[in-house]
Amino acid sequence: WNQRNKKGPKTWPLIGAALEQLMNYDRMHDWLVEYLSELRTVVVPMPFTTYTYIADPANVEHVLKTNFANYPKGETYHSYMEVLLGDGIFNVDGELWKKQRKTASFEFASKNLRDFSTVVFREYSLQLHSILTQASFQNQEVDMQDLLMRMTLDSICKVGFGVEIGTLAPSLPDNSFARAFDTANIIVTVRFIDPLWKLKKFLNVGSEALLEKSIKVIDEFTYNVIRRRKAEIKETRESCKTSKIKHDILSRFIELSEDPESSLTDKSLRDIVLNFVIAGRDTTATTLTWAIYMIMTNAHVAEKLYSELKEFEEVQAREEKISLLPFDLKDPESFNRRAVQFASLLNYDSLGKLYYLHAVITETLRLYPAVPQDPKGILENDILPDGTKVKAGGMVTYVPYSMGRMEYNWGPDAALFRPERWLKEGSFQNASPFKFTAFQAGPRICLGKDSAYLQMKMALAILCRFFKFSLVPNHPVKYRMMTILSMEKGLKLKIARQSC
Ligand code: HEM
Numbered sequence: 065w066n067q068r069n070k071k072g073p074k075t076w077p078l079i080g081a082a083l084e085q086l087m088n089y090d091r092m093h094d095w096l097v098e099y100l101s102e103l104r105t106v107v108v109p110m111p112f113t114t115y116t117y118i119a120d121p122a123n124v125e126h127v128l129k130t131n132f133a134n135y136p137k138g139e140t141y142h143s144y145m146e147v148l149l150g151d152g153i154f155n156v157d158g159e160l161w162k163k164q165r166k167t168a169s170f171e172f173a174s175k176n177l178r179d180f181s182t183v184v185f186r187e188y189s190l191q192l193h194s195i196l197t198q199a200s201f202q203n204q205e206v207d208m209q210d211l212l213m214r215m216t217l218d219s220i221c222k223v224g225f226g227v228e229i230g231t232l233a234p235s236l237p238d239n240s241f242a243r244a245f246d247t248a249n250i251i252v253t254v255r256f257i258d259p260l261w262k263l264k265k266f267l268n269v270g271s272e273a274l275l276e277k278s279i280k281v282i283d284e285f286t287y288n289v290i291r292r293r294k295a296e297i298k299e300t301r302e303s304c305k306t307s308k309i310k311h312d313i314l315s316r317f318i319e320l321s322e323d324p325e326s327s328l329t330d331k332s333l334r335d336i337v338l339n340f341v342i343a344g345r346d347t348t349a350t351t352l353t354w355a356i357y358m359i360m361t362n363a364h365v366a367e368k369l370y371s372e373l374k375e376f377e378e379v380q381a382r383e384e385k386i387s388l389l390p391f392d393l394k395d396p397e398s399f400n401r402r403a404v405q406f407a408s409l410l411n412y413d414s415l416g417k418l419y420y421l422h423a424v425i426t427e428t429l430r431l432y433p434a435v436p437q438d439p440k441g442i443l444e445n446d447i448l449p450d451g452t453k454v455k456a457g458g459m460v461t462y463v464p465y466s467m468g469r470m471e472y473n474w475g476p477d478a479a480l481f482r483p484e485r486w487l488k489e490g491s492f493q494n495a496s497p498f499k500f501t502a503f504q505a506g507p508r509i510c511l512g513k514d515s516a517y518l519q520m521k522m523a524l525a526i527l528c529r530f531f532k533f534s535l536v537p538n539h540p541v542k543y544r545m546m547t548i549l550s551m552e553k554g555l556k557l558k559i560a561r562q563s564c
Pocket residue numbers: 153154165168220340343344345347348351429433434435438501502503504507508509510511512513515516
């Protein structure tokens with residue numbers, strides 16, 4: 065009764081708003097949208113801490129940049145995620161973070177890595193293309209999310225660590241690492257609202273027992289990758305074949321670990337590997353999944369994108385003096401040959417000409433950001449620009465999923481999927497990173513943004529040039545609550561080949 069006029073979640077002694085948050089757990093992102101659209105900042109007291117959710121760009125800039133030092137990942141986040149992410153770049157602050165950031169930034173800026181990535185992304189996109197071709201001829205349904213997760217896992221392992229794991233092979237082999245990684249990700253996310261997780265862990269029961277098992281599978285895979293890379297590096301050195309030197313990210317960290325001054329152990333390398341897997345695999349695959357869903361459910365977007373790709377193909381082929389191969393929709397060989405030819409026209413520079421495609425991906429990330437909410441710790445009491453007081457020891461969370469849906473950020477058509485909002489006179493126009501926060505902003509802004517766009521544009525250009533997608537009837541499309549905004553039941557599709 066006391067709270068009948070209270071804006072924001074109802075709170076109770078001791079348990080705070082845990083009850084309401086638990087009841088809305090499966091739809092938590094939309095639960096926050098409802099409050100944030102009215103309040104811009106929502107304070108949610110929990111049993112041992114307080115979560116403050118923010119969606120106003122001025123507050124977000126304050127937390128992510130102006131007073132960055134006061135909002136680290138923090139001890140709470142670190143303790144929840146440590147079992148999976150250890151001391152990798154995502155999960156540390158201070159010097160440990162700075163060192164990894166410096167090395168990784170250097171790697172991401174390298175042209176070698178970009179050129180190598182382009183080749184890898186093209187090759188795996190084509191592998192996916194041929195799986196879809198086969199499915200379309202056999203009139204089979206596919207789970208697009210699963211295929212994209214396989215594609216990005218294979219890609220990050222190749223680009224990040226120089227190894228081929230082949231989960232996108234035509235037989236689609238089961239991959240225990242990928243399964244264990246997903247399970248672990250879901251369980252560590254639940255820890256944020258489960259006050260009993262430490263007890264469960266102590267007793268080794270329920271979700272925490274399953275987590276321990278999953279971590280064992282993950283570690284076995286990861287240490288294996290590290291061992292293989294170390295052995296390959298040793299072999300390359302012994303044979304003095306400089307042409308065989310690899311430029312992947314793990315090799316760079318292995319080299320650093322050889323410096324006696326460095327404190328990098330095998331465990332540090334394990335953490336680095338897993339942080340890059342979580343960074344590079346799930347984010348890109350879920351964004352691609354939502355993008356395909358958005359394209360196929362917005363007919364005008366699908367048509368515009370198809371026209372852009374067709375025109376690009378003709379102009380680019382003319383510029384490169386290539387005559388396009390004829391193809392027959394009923395003949396898989398000629399169909400695949402033409403896809404390979406189309407893919408050969410795609411590289412970092414030429415993909416830069418596809419503004420509409422860029423806008424489609426960005427608009428997808430506005431409404432379906434791969435990282436839907438991102439909590440930070442609070443070191444000292446502070447006052448946010450809108451006057452909200454935050455207390456040391458609590459958490460403040462910027463919420464990309466809500467921010468993308470707020471009319472006060474994007475205008476009255478905020479809820480609509482409209483890639484055109486990103487285009488001005490045909491060219492792509494960026495928004496402030498404190499308003500469009502899908503890649504975070506400030507000193508810890510995503511390091512893989514350009515690489516992710518490169519892969520996503522490569523894959524979507526090839527897929528949308530040659531296929532049309534439709535949802536398997538009655539397939540439910542709904543997000544699952546985990547750190548990444550994946551689809552709970554995958555994305556089950558029927559595939560049709562597109563005409564010349
Ligand atoms: C659509 C694709 C992607 C999205 C939406 C995305 C988004 C983000 C976000 C929100 C963060 C901040 C997370 C945090 O606070 O913990 C982040 C950090 C990071 N991302 Fe990405 N990311 C994407 C792809 C990638 C890829 C492909 C890579 C590399 C292979 C990558 C590497 C990183 C790294 C290393 C960080 C940590 C930066 C730091 O803490 O200094 N990301 N990304």
